[in-house]
Amino acid sequence: MKKFALLVMTLSLVLVAAVAFAEEHAAAAPAAATGISAAVAALFAIAIAAFGGAIGMGLSISKAVEGIARNPEASGKIMTTMIIGLALIESLAIYTLVIIFIKA
Numbered sequence: 001m002k003k004f005a006l007l008v009m010t011l012s013l014v015l016v017a018a019v020a021f022a023e024e025h026a027a028a029a030p031a032a033a034t035g036i037s038a039a040v041a042a043l044f045a046i047a048i049a050a051f052g053g054a055i056g057m058g059l060s061i062s063k064a065v066e067g068i069a070r071n072p073e074a075s076g077k078i079m080t081t082m083i084i085g086l087a088l089i090e091s092l093a094i095y096t097l098v099i100i101f102i103k104a
Helices: 002-020 031-070 072-103
Strands: none
Touching: 002 031, 031 072
C-alpha cells in the first residue's frame, strides 16, 4: 500500500511539474484549446482530490472500527473524533472543487 501511495504521489508530482515549468504560449494558442486544457486540468485535480479523500476516509473509518472493537466503552469519543476527521477530509475535496470553479 505504501509503494502504491508513493507511486501516486510521484506521478502527480511529475504531472504538476510539467505544467509548472511549461513555457507560456497562450497568446498563440486558440481559445478552444485553452478551454479544453483547463477542463482536463480540472478533471485531474478533482480526481486526485477525490482519490486522496477516499483513501483518507477509508483508513480513518477502519482504524475507528478497530478502536471500537478493542474498547467498546470508548465508542462515543471515537465516533465523535472520526466524524470530525471525516468532515475535515471531505472539506479538502470540496475546497478543490471550489478552486476549480473559481479558476475555470
